[in-house]
Amino acid sequence: MPVIDIPGSKSITARALFLAAAADGVTTLVRPLRSDDTEGFAEGLTALGYRVGRTRDAWQVDGRPQGPPAREADVHCRDGATTARFLPALAATGHGVYRFDASAQMRRRPLLPLTRALRDLGVDLRHEEAEGHHPLTVRAAGVEGGDVVLDAGQSSQYLTALLLLGPLTRRGLRIRVTDLVSAPYVEITIAMMRAFGVEVGREAAGPGQVFVVPPGGYRPTTYAVEPDASTASYFFAAAAVTPGGEVTVPGLGAGALQGDLGFVDVLRRMGAEVSVRPEGTTVRGTGQLRGLTVNMRDISDTMPTLAAVAPFASGPVRIEDVANTRVKECDRLEACAENLRRLGVRVATGPDWIEIRPGTPAPGTGIKSYGDHRIVMSFAVTGLRVPGISFDDPGCVRKTFPGFHEAFAEVRGGLGA
Numbered sequence: 001m002p003v004i005d006i007p008g009s010k011s012i013t014a015r016a017l018f019l020a021a022a023a024d025g026v027t028t029l030v031r032p033l034r035s036d037d038t039e040g041f042a043e044g045l046t047a048l049g050y051r052v053g054r055t056r057d058a059w060q061v062d063g064r065p066q067g068p069p070a071r072e073a074d075v076h077c078r079d080g081a082t083t084a085r086f087l088p089a090l091a092a093t094g095h096g097v098y099r100f101d102a103s104a105q106m107r108r109r110p111l112l113p114l115t116r117a118l119r120d121l122g123v124d125l126r127h128e129e130a131e132g133h134h135p136l137t138v139r140a141a142g143v144e145g146g147d148v149v150l151d152a153g154q155s156s157q158y159l160t161a162l163l164l165l166g167p168l169t170r171r172g173l174r175i176r177v178t179d180l181v182s183a184p185y186v187e188i189t190i191a192m193m194r195a196f197g198v199e200v201g202r203e204a205a206g207p208g209q210v211f212v213v214p215p216g217g218y219r220p221t222t223y224a225v226e227p228d229a230s231t232a233s234y235f236f237a238a239a240a241v242t243p244g245g246e247v248t249v250p251g252l253g254a255g256a257l258q259g260d261l262g263f264v265d266v267l268r269r270m271g272a273e274v275s276v277r278p279e280g281t282t283v284r285g286t287g288q289l290r291g292l293t294v295n296m297r298d299i300s301d302t303m304p305t306l307a308a309v310a311p312f313a314s315g316p317v318r319i320e321d322v323a324n325t326r327v328k329e330c331d332r333l334e335a336c337a338e339n340l341r342r343l344g345v346r347v348a349t350g351p352d353w354i355e356i357r358p359g360t361p362a363p364g365t366g367i368k369s370y371g372d373h374r375i376v377m378s379f380a381v382t383g384l385r386v387p388g389i390s391f392d393d394p395g396c397v398r399k400t401f402p403g404f405h406e407a408f409a410e411v412r413g414g415l416g417a
């Protein structure tokens, strides 16, 4: 039965790169994710003047606590929202003029609440074209710090950018958050800041929550990146749709930082057998998949995974509270609905939900990728049960897992699917 080595977490690799660049000394990242997003992040740091050494299994970053060594830089963030949202905050701590641009896909994705918060903190940040979108320029002169209010109801990445910035400001930050999605990603940020020597405080003050970040900078360290839980969801789902099929992911188990491992609880509720141990996680397909209603606000990167296996459930699958999946690599709610309809499956969507009826997906269906890695990886799972599924842009998996198709073919063989 397949035991799968899943590549490192994208979110952890991006944060580790930021923290390493800001720390006072040299940091080593062990088993970082090597993909378009994280290589784009590392190249962004290089453009900002940091020294990043990359070998196959470890990356080394020479940290510069006083901000980017370069006095001017042009950074291309590609499709990566972590790069596009975290690096302008890092740039603000330096002294220079830093321009950030991104792919057409990333240019469409929003940024305005973060822009506003940075401006409220005195950062000179200007958008060149549409307000709240790339390209943008930061004219940096360090950040004083203080109190700031943030709406992170569209993306937790705005809050992560400010939290990561906090210790690099002169006075620290007190961030009042009025709304928050994808909350477990903020827990990853806070846990990783702790590993780099910073303790974030919390206060419950009136509506929302308050995060208190002390000044004083980061300590370098050696940091081992855990396997990516969102990537693992395709392999867990593969086991769940295969009666008697079993998949084990080592290195991702009890104590993992990533909320997306919670996807296995959804599979358990549907009827799969799940074992989460300190050393790894195993999912076993029982031949039974029940429908359910599930709130995925915390783990919405796995919404397409569930949508793609939903037709095989015995009852309707309703996924709620996932409005922000409309502002990801594509409008994921509509992309999932469109592809399910192409497969002949009955589906309905609302502003923040999708409901999928049981069905028998049509063989030979062409899936529209929308340039979104998660659409391709999710419907690859459907393809385990339906012959002849094809994709118009299979290569877009490079964003987080360039070797996905090879790894998935191996699992398919191992599952006898």
Ligand SMILES: O=C(O)C1=C[C@@H](OP(=O)(O)O)[C@@H](O)[C@H](O)C1
Pocket: 010, 011, 012, 014, 082, 154, 155, 156, 157, 160, 181, 182, 185, 300, 301, 324
């Ligand atoms: O902070 C992060 O690393 C991420 C946060 C989430 O985004 P949102 O907070 O925008 O939902 C997630 O979807 C994304 O893949 C990675």
Ligand SMILES: C=C(OP(=O)(O)O)C(=O)O
Pocket: 079, 080, 081, 082, 301, 328, 329, 374, 400
């Ligand atoms: C939404 C995603 O990526 P990001 O927001 O980091 O570009 C994702 O990987 O599903």
